[in-house]
Amino acid sequence: MYDAIVVGARVAGSPLAMHLARRGYRVLAVDRATFPSDTVSTHYIHQNGLARLRAWGLLDELLGTEPAAIRQAHFGYRGLQLSGWAEPVDGIDTAYAPRRTVLDALLVDAARRAGAEVIEGFTVAGLVFSEGRVVGIRGQERDRPMREFRAPIVVGADGCRSMVAAQAGAEAYKVVPATGVNYYAYYSGLDGDLHHRVGLHETWCGAWPTHDGLTVAAVICGRSRFKEFRRDVPGNYQAVWDEIHPELGAQMRDQGRRESDFVAMPHADNYYRQPWGPGWALVGDAAYHKDPYPGFGITDAFIHGEILAERLDQALSGERPFDDALAEYHKLRDEMSSENYEFTTTLSAFGELSPRLRGIFGAIRKSPEWTTRLFGLFAGGVGHDEIFSPEAVRRLYEETGTPHDRRVHPAGSA
Structure with a gap:
């Protein structure tokens, strides 16, 4: 009998297992993959996500694998161009985009060191129920006999197509249909900045460095163009770069070298899922997913996993009832993510910006x-x-000297 079972051991599951094991609980984490192994990903960890790794004592370990440091970003949206970088977040002034073969293995090892039991190559066949409550899982390692494990809480950290969510009946809400399909590949010979540009025809291109002198170079095409795009992925991929970012497109042709096959990353819809119920909970993309355009996925998995671990600790220790603790997790997750969710779904539509957003971004680019x-x-x-x-926008317009006839001031957020 375990105190908690975590299904999925990548960037959401392993940190959760680690947190609970560090608190002294008997934790089992299972994953159908073995590690190290790759998975489709933006790779990107924002500065506040790196701050979580540092707090857990894992950032130096990641830096020891020598991922490229990112300290300059170039952002463009339908002709609006901005270049710069953020102030340090909790003292961290860089971002990193590690290969998932490196990051996930590091997190699995950290969970094991904390005392969690991790079974790799384990396929979960289903949840175990008793009197309407999830009480465990059943599954097997490759050709071995079916096994069953039990715990008072089973957490699904098993991604967008979560088996735990499906069998537990987790309902989705605030669903916004996905608009694009992403193709990426690894290139050598490109510069080390972050590039991020939206074009005029439901297209986007982006590039950021990772491990081993390589750059993740990606494009997104709208779903309406997907069939046409996949008829000639290399040619259409290069055409997006040439259209939106001709300087980097020329660099890719003249001095860059593609070092991998193209990876297709069809976007799941944007959604929230009910993240808990009798004997179960969800975290990471299983619980909350948004377009990969801004690269928030890994960072949110870290932050929300930490919140869930704290509430499960309260419940497992008897400090408060499970329902009370998990309802608070649900509330905090939604409150903390709502503005980023709206911002992401607005920008990832790749349509014309509202007059308000265009006015704000236009003023921002005047001011370092x-x-x-x-x-x-x-x-x-x-x-x-x-x-x-509204107060910040008024201050922005005043400080940048924006003419009154170009100021848009509707109430509310972006």
């Missing part, structure tokens, strides 16, 4: 200070109200 503040929003060190509240 406000540009730094905007990049701080992505990094996790600046709140949305510091940029998008």
